[in-house]
Amino acid sequence: MTQLETAITAVTVYPDRARVTRSGKANLVAGEHRIRVAPLPTGLLHDSIRVAGQGDVTVLGVDIVTERQAATSDEQVADLLARMRTLDAAMTELADADRAAEARVAFLKRLAQQSAERLAKADEDRVIEFADSLEAQYGAVHAARRERERLRQEHIREHQALERQLADLRGKDRTDIKVAVITVDAAQPVTVDLEVSYVVPSARWYSTYDLRLGETGLTLRWFGLVLQSTGEDWPECRLQLSTARPAQALDVPELDPWFITAEAPPARMYRKASRMAGSADMSADTVSFGAPGGAMPAAAMPAPRMRESVATVEQGVTAATYTPQRTVAVPSDGTSHRTVITALDLEAQLDHVTAPVRSLEAVLRATARNTSEHTLPAGRAALFHDTEYVGATDLETWAPGEERELALGVDDRIRVERELVRRNATKATLGSTRRTEVEYTITISNHGARPATVTVLDRLPVSRDAAITVRETTAKPQPADRDELGVLTWKTALAPRADTTITFGYRVESAKGVTIYGLDD
Template identity: 25%
Template sequence: MTQGAPPPKFEVNTIDVVSVESSKITGVSLYSGRAEITRLYALSVPTGQNQVKISGLPNVLDHSSLRVEGRGAATIHGVTIAATPVPPIASTSDALVALEHKKERVGKAIARCRKSIAALETFVSSVSTEKINVQDLGSVVNGYEAEGEKLDDKLLELEQLLLDVDKDITIERARLRGSSHRNHDLGQTATISVFAETGGDIELVLIYAVRRANWSATYDIRVDMQTKEKPVTLIYKAAILQSTGESWEDVPLTLETVTPSFGTSLPELTPWRLSVWKPPSGTRHTMSVEGGPVAAGTRVRYRLAATTARKVKGSSSAEGMDDGNEDLTSYFDMAASAPMQHAELNIAAQGAMSATYQVPGLISIPSDGQEHSVTIVQLQLDATMSRVSIPRAETRVHLKAKIKNASEYTLLRGNASVYVDGSFISKSTVPAVSPQENFDCPLGLDPSIRLTYPSVEKKASKSGFYSKTSTQVFTQRITVHNTRSDSIEDLKIVDHIPVSEDSQITVKLNTPALTVLTNTGTLGGKNARPDPVKIAEGVIAQWDGAEEAEADFGSLGKDGKLNWVCTVPAQGKLNLQLQWEVSSPASVTVTGL
């Protein structure tokens, strides 16, 4: 088969296809904020030039993303897409008219029945002993009862029939409203020009991106405090929602952790020039900086080979729809469709910045805008438990876990429900975590550890003969009580001393005796991490942050923060002391103490 325009003698055949009725979604790749849909259409085309009009495509379809692939002995000559002309919204139907007529007839029958009952009552009321013999009274009463019962039964049947007709009218009106709603959401039509030298069956595949589809990561984090090895069970889930107008029924679903960029280009830097500002006479001269904003990137035109990694013979793209329709020509292959594969739970692709997850089996997501949860994987992870308290702010002890993501899965930022020993503790947030990275997870409060933080003790003195110096010594005591039946380790207690912002004020830490490094982070002329100070058995003190792997040694202690890391035996108590002194000229009033 050679490529070329069809002979002019062929007439154009129009084939109308309603997308949701005549196709099947064979794949959905879901990103954050958009999805890529793959739809398969099987149809027959006669010999000659054909225009396949596929209506009922979503309004949220990105025109520039549309591509067409196919199989069969035919040639694609062009692809266009435009809004479907909206027919007048049907306010009535033959069924609705018939129901309304039925309701009118039933209403008139009810009115007649009620008049008959009223007439019967009037007749009985008019009967008197002067007009009827006593021996005939029984037959009159019996006749009244029988006729009244028939009329009552008929009235009840008619009233029930009226209720049923009203219900049917409500259903038919809802159907009409629903039909107009579907037309509103699925209002795009793709027209594909296909030339067939011989008539036969072909397959068309439409691939397009849609907005109003999204997935986000959610987590259940379950911690077993009695287990030492892999105490954390992390259930990684995807919350999926879409309101594209199309229902995804039994589709293979792929979750993508990266969002594709459309129409982006590298920005340009404009020259950054300096000049001397020339002020009006009588004013002083100053320098000013002139620099324009970064120039906007030029518009990028995407061609078929650039928009898809699947460069398949027999494909076409509806690119540049905003600038006018553009014909692209290619041929169908005769090869049969590859069988659909349903991957088990696995990572379809893993990169340095993104990952692709294949959801096992088939899944259905209606176009309802509601969240639908899918489990990606359940992981058993190691964690290091620790307890932290900042008693100057509050004397409660917070429990947290440093969890290592020892898996192949990239964890996206998302909300998490935290459970400890089977009980719900709190809502938390999991940050973006790459494989083999650690992250902190708060596990609530530990009420079994009690801290006492009394008011600070203060002693003041003055020294100096000519220049008086005022010195104030502050002592803060902290008591820790472990009420548990087992010892606790790595309890961190954080506190701070004041920091001077004036050269006349000197702050000195007396207890614990921590060493202050130079601004360059050197100790004894060498770059070194300062050693913690041992306070007692199982208790060390250090500048806060010194234990971090990437600590800036030069900044340690500059903010006045320090901490103790303690081991407290079962039912044991621990006493800590923080002491510092503040010196200044006696004539100076120090604020902030």
């Protein structure tokens, strides 16, 4: 059997797996050969193995087998442990010598203190001789201490190296490995270039984005984050990111019969979904980038922009494959490694949305269209206003030509106030009804230097009981939209440094003895 030395030369990563390609060269004489490729990841999918290449040979078959791997010998482990124990003993001796040196230094200090009074009466030569002796002994002690510290650091480095060798030996102490055995037939002596590819789980890639709002518009940068724990490290090689989902393309969808019956279904609990600010009608005028009087005029003389290194794309029937220009090494440790896929300038219109009954903040909203050929997968997007990070949002899958509303963060230049200006409640008397009248004002101020279009959302209570009625009493100006769930929508255009006020009110009436629940905001 011929052992083929291979290296990973290409990896295609899918959202939940990866296809790895190994390449190697073999010199064969005429006849039938069995070529061994090992070790391979233990989790590879057996039915995914493929062989290709160049050379005048016939591939007769490919088998995946499990081979027993010789365990690390006990002698190697014992030798490493013995050397580590020797180093431990040497470092213990150095520590003992340090303690003895500390005792010697303490003794010299006491000796100097005890001799100070006696030497004060001695002649100068004896004092100098004693001082020189102390200096020499101190010097010898400190020199020996420095030498022991040097030896200690050498022992520590050697001990760490032995620990790594021991960990490597124990890490390789596996009982079996996966091996690909390729059977080929050569009609004559030949040199063949073989490629072995296989699919492994425990690998994936996902999308993240940067959404940057600047003077020239809205820019989206798309990144692919690759991570894997397949058991083999991927070096810098031809890396491709595919949007195909092999596990979800195996069955043609079918429908089961739809039965109806006269029997009442069991009672179910329903929860009313809250209406979000982003669900406002988009039929009103919005501000376009670069439009006369718009929110984002272009700079007179823009500086040249940095060029992006983007991936090349191959569009398939149901998926796309991206090849980043910069290769990325991905170790098998589960950490993510980022590569740039593309950068897009989006056509977008801006406006603001506020629902002051929920929050006195105005959210900057962009209505953008994907004018590229890319289908952008779902992912997390970081939001920037120029260079300032303002938050993050989640993007759903975004197809070419599709329009999407994007929340770009709170704009503090649009100030919102909501005030209860009137609340009257009357008690029910004999034959009368109980009445509650409420009135609010909402003030919106544009403190920015550009015009702004603001959509304001508020609501009226909705009765679920025939004994309770709700009537709108005032609305100035009239809402642009009302729906059956009581949501009112105003749209207003504010000049710079301008403000506007909205007033609305309602009346709630109920019969005597009827308790109203949920009326308070």
